[in-house]
Amino acid sequence: MSVLPAAAAPAIRSGRQVVLELDELSTHLATSHGPVTVVDGVSLRLGAGETVGVVGESGSGKSMLMRTVMDVLPAGARITGTVRFTGTELGYGGWNKGRHLRGSRLAMVFQDSLSNxxxxxxxxxxxxxxxxxxxxxxxxxxxxxxxxxxxxxxxxxxxxxxxxxxxxxxxxxxxxxxxxxxLACRPDVLIADEPTTALDVTVQRQILDLLADLRRELGMAVLLGQPRPRGRARPDGPGGRDVRGRDHRVRADGGAVRPPAPPLHPGVAGGAAEPRPAP
Ligand SMILES: Nc1ncnc2c1ncn2[C@@H]1O[C@H](COP(=O)(O)OP(=O)(O)OP(=O)(O)O)[C@@H](O)[C@H]1O
Ligand SMILES: [Mg+2]
Incomplete structure (x- = not known):
């Protein structure tokens, strides 16, 4: 498993309570070709009332990262590393400590939610x-x-x-x-996976503005999946933080990151990442 040093985990703005903390989080999916790693050693801290964008090309693992936090994964998925919500470690599978927190204190809008x-x-x-x-x-x-x-x-x-x-x-x-x-249960953390992708540009802007209003009004932290950084259109404006998914790595803007894993096929470097066989 790849390791992102704790020092390279995106720092949160000073004075905020850490609501969500990911430490060396990895997800391995079972496929007909054997296990593949789709999230690889992600460390991240999200402060109360803060927005962090998870940015990356298609297939870079944005959705899988968010689904891992929520424990909504295909059967046979294996997870290593930890997810903490306000200091409490959330477990995985069946009944666990995180079960009642997910869906109430942490809520998610799925990527294809409009059709849901x-x-x-x-x-x-x-x-x-x-x-x-x-x-x-x-x-x-x-x-x-x-x-x-x-x-x-x-x-x-x-x-x-x-x-x-x-x-x-x-x-x-x-x-x-x-x-x-x-928002029904007034979550502390809202995970929104590309909530504007299916909408036209004007409506995209309105939804991002609404997210910004809600974040301020409710003091909610937002983990926002986006295909690319949106600069000023981000819910907390140009000062917000992004982490980038690339070759299954997520990193902070300008943060240290290990070299990307070698692509499975020649020519995909810089493009959408292919799943890498699990270690
Ligand atoms: N059920 C599954 N079984 C095996 N592999 C999967 C499964 N779902 C997704 N993957 C693989 O996991 C990797 C990450 O997918 P993910 O959906 O997280 O990407 P993404 O960054 O959200 O892409 P997009 O921007 O298109 O939504 C991809 O290589 C994908 O092919
Ligand atoms: Mg996705």
Missing amino acids: LNPVRTIGAQLADPLRHHLGLSRRSARSRARELLELVQLTEPQRRLRQYPHELSGGMRQRVMLAMA
């Missing part, structure tokens, strides 16, 4: 699910909280939206609904 809305259930019914499941709210309380959540994500006419079906909403509106679902 159930087409035959209203927005209100789908929003109420996590509220009833995680918070144990009654049907009536969940309904009124769902409305508040739609207001929080600045969706117009929230009462009407609750009765609508996903196909009645635009892509940007549906993405706001997905954000509202992730």
Whole structure:
């Protein structure tokens, strides 16, 4: 397993509580060609109210890194290294210490989340699910909280939206609904995997602005997967930090990083990384 020295882990801005800490996190997937390493020795610290972008070309392991943090991985995945949430180490598989924290204190908007809305259930019914499941709210309380959540994500006419079906909403509106679902339990950490990719440029900007507002209002930390750095369009502006995925490595802007692993096939260096056989 590759090693990223702790000293090279992206530093957080001084004075912030560390909410999420990854230490030498690696993920090996089982495939028909044997195990492959898709996340390789990632160390990272995320402070309260801070945004860190996970940036990298397609196949560099952004989604796998975020799914590893949330313990949502294909069957047979093997994980080494640690994930800590406010100092508590989160376990993996089955029942573990992290299970009740994931989905409530840590929430994720998945890359293909727009297609994950159930087409035959209203927005209100789908929003109420996590509220009833995680918070144990009654049907009536969940309904009124769902409305508040739609207001929080600045969706117009929230009462009407609750009765609508996903196909009645635009892509940007549906993405706001997905954000509202992730925010249902007021998480301390929001993991958003390319939340704007499927949207047009104006709507992308609106969603990133909304994330910035929510981060400030709720004091939430955001781990944001993006195909490339967006400069000023980042949710915490030009001062924010990015880490880069490349050849399964994630590194801070300008941070030290080991040389990339040799590509499996000639000619892929600098392009999308191929999975590397696990050690
Ligand atoms: N279920 C799976 N089984 C085996 N390998 C997989 C599986 N899912 C993804 N991979 C491999 O893991 C590597 C990392 O994929 P990942 O989806 O994390 O990339 P990404 O950086 O999110 O790409 P994109 O920008 O296209 O979303 C890729 O090489 C991919 O082929
Ligand atoms: Mg991805």
